[in-house]
Amino acid sequence: MIEASGLARTFTTKHGTVEAVRGVDLSVAPGEIVGFLGPNGAGKSTTLRMLTTLLAPTAGAAVVAGHDLRADPAGVRRRIGYVAQGGGTDPAVPAAEELDLQARLYGVDDPAGRIAGLCARLDLEGLADRPCGALSGGQRRRLDIALGLVHGPPLVFLDEPTTGLDPQSRGNLWDHIRRMRAEDGTTVFLTTHYLDEADALCDRILIIDHGRIVAEGTPAELKRRVSGDVVTLTLAGAPLGLPAGAADMAAEAEAAGAVGGDAVARARAALSRHPAVREATVTGGTLRLTVDDGDQALMGLVRALDAAGVELESLHLARPSLDDVFLTVTGRSLRDAA
Numbered sequence: 001m002i003e004a005s006g007l008a009r010t011f012t013t014k015h016g017t018v019e020a021v022r023g024v025d026l027s028v029a030p031g032e033i034v035g036f037l038g039p040n041g042a043g044k045s046t047t048l049r050m051l052t053t054l055l056a057p058t059a060g061a062a063v064v065a066g067h068d069l070r071a072d073p074a075g076v077r078r079r080i081g082y083v084a085q086g087g088g089t090d091p092a093v094p095a096a097e098e099l100d101l102q103a104r105l106y107g108v109d110d111p112a113g114r115i116a117g118l119c120a121r122l123d124l125e126g127l128a129d130r131p132c133g134a135l136s137g138g139q140r141r142r143l144d145i146a147l148g149l150v151h152g153p154p155l156v157f158l159d160e161p162t163t164g165l166d167p168q169s170r171g172n173l174w175d176h177i178r179r180m181r182a183e184d185g186t187t188v189f190l191t192t193h194y195l196d197e198a199d200a201l202c203d204r205i206l207i208i209d210h211g212r213i214v215a216e217g218t219p220a221e222l223k224r225r226v227s228g229d230v231v232t233l234t235l236a237g238a239p240l241g242l243p244a245g246a247a248d249m250a251a252e253a254e255a256a257g258a259v260g261g262d263a264v265a266r267a268r269a270a271l272s273r274h275p276a277v278r279e280a281t282v283t284g285g286t287l288r289l290t291v292d293d294g295d296q297a298l299m300g301l302v303r304a305l306d307a308a309g310v311e312l313e314s315l316h317l318a319r320p321s322l323d324d325v326f327l328t329v330t331g332r333s334l335r336d337a338a
């Protein structure tokens with residue numbers, strides 16, 4: 001649905017040149033929801049504006065929704081929907097008029113039916129007569145999305161669809177975006193600062209920083225790239241809730257005494273032979289293991305410990321967060337950067 005190579009954009013300002021996007025390659029398959037994640041100024045909107053023909057690239061090429069960006073921008077525009085970061089409605093104009101105008105501009109058959117359907121789907125019923133300026137932030141964002149979808153495009157670009165919305169409105173909007181794909185097969189390319197949004201919504205994530213894509217993969221793949229999953233095992237007899245790797249001396253001594261060095265040694269021996277375990281640290285009666293794929297490894301680890309006669313009190317599997325991923329690939333936290 002999108003094939004871009006070497007897309008770049010430089011701006012010339014009074015104070016010099018800004019290399020906003022420095023050679024982006026990307027490929028989006030039909031029906032995918034792809035997230036473009038990055039801090040402020042990373043180049044997300046600039047890339048989106050190039051892909052939607054609103055901004056001419058300084059270099060590079062792209063085919064978007066089957067049409068060449070440079071040779072046939074009108075063909076691209078007919079097949080895509082675009083929801084700008086700041087929206088594009090006139091505060092004085094009623095929502096219904098904005099929708100009607102958009103539908104007519106695109107030559108939609110049966111505009112009234114199409115608009116009624118969209119309003120029902122995006123929970124905009126009863127709001128059509130209000131001026132856009134009198135809608136709440138969440139309502140306006142849903143209207144922006146309805147405007148981007150009026151002509152039923154197979155590909156839609158959403159620039160920060162949920163920024164500024166409360167958690168419930170964000171969740172609702174995520175549902176709408178999922179339904180867009182499930183019911184119409186719409187391909188969605190969206191930008192976001194929110195790691196949880198990218199994680200919850202996207203099949204695939206591209207992380208952009210300083211105009212370059214620095215990492216790409218499914219949310220699960222990206223998290224696995226960081227350090228693997230972490231399995232924490234507490235041996236029977238050890239105090240529950242002992243913080244792995246940070247136990248104070250008293251807890252450690254107590255745990256070692258209660259569990260017995262023997263059980264710990266047996267557990268260590270059984271796990272050191274296990275192929276899934278990349279790294280193991282022992283704190284008192286708690287073992288912290290780094291494994292490649294926690295879901296896969298878990299049963300095998302339990303069986304190995306069982307065979308070695310080690311009894312377990314508790315078992316916990318944790319995955320690194322996208323925050324960890326961002327920190328690993330960019331060297332800074334997304335929150336700091338934003």
Ligand SMILES: Nc1ncnc2c1ncn2[C@@H]1O[C@H](COP(=O)(O)OP(=O)(O)OP(=O)(O)O)[C@@H](O)[C@H]1O
Binds near residue numbers: 013018040045047
């Ligand atoms: N018209 C312009 N003239 C000069 N510089 C620009 C222009 N548009 C964007 N830039 C610069 O390009 C860089 C990338 O901007 P862009 O809007 O693509 O970032 P973004 O990732 O969308 O950020 P945000 O999360 O804040 O929306 C920034 O440094 C920005 O100041």
Ligand SMILES: [Mg+2]
Binds near residue numbers: 044045046085159
């Ligand atoms: Mg932006």
